Amino acid sequence: MKRQLILLLLAGLPLLGCGPSGPSNVSVVTGLVTVDGKPADSATITFAPVPSGKSSFGRTDETGHYHLVYTTDIQGALIGEHTVTIANEPPPGQPRPAVMVPRQYGKAGKLTASVAANQSNEIDFALSSKMK
Structure with a gap:
């Protein structure tokens, strides 16, 4: 009985460190997306690691705030550099968001x-509707 208990405890050790904070190569990412100073609602934001890796995704709320999700259980994005895309093109038949993200940012x-x-990491994006 004692041996079985020890084996059971040892089997659970690899699970330590994978709790709510997630893996060590992922950090929490939140922020605000604005266009010409107005919050961009219903925008999808994607962080794609450079040069490669699993992307993280988020969606802005009505105040323009977002938080990234790495997996269904892990919040955040891989540590390092990312290319970022932001778009809020509504599907056909859906209402148009109050503040549209210019297509160039997608x-x-x-x-x-x-x-x-x-x-x-709090990473804000202050976008402009003026073409650059």
Whole structure:
């Protein structure tokens, strides 16, 4: 009985460290997306690691705030550099968001961000409707 208890405890050790904080190569990412100073609602934001890796996704609320999700159980994004895309094109038949994100920001390479280790990252995007 004692041996079985020890084996059971040892089997659970690998699970330690994978709790709510998630893996060590992922940090929490939140922020605000605005267009010409107004909150961008219903925008999808994607962080794609450079040069490669699993992307993280989020969606802005009516105040323009977002938080990224790495997996269904892990919040955040991989540590390091990312290309960022932001778009809020509604599907056909759906209402148009109050503040539209210009299409240029939905293309990879227009925006970048760096996710730092061991901290919560607040990364805001102040977008402009003027073409650059």
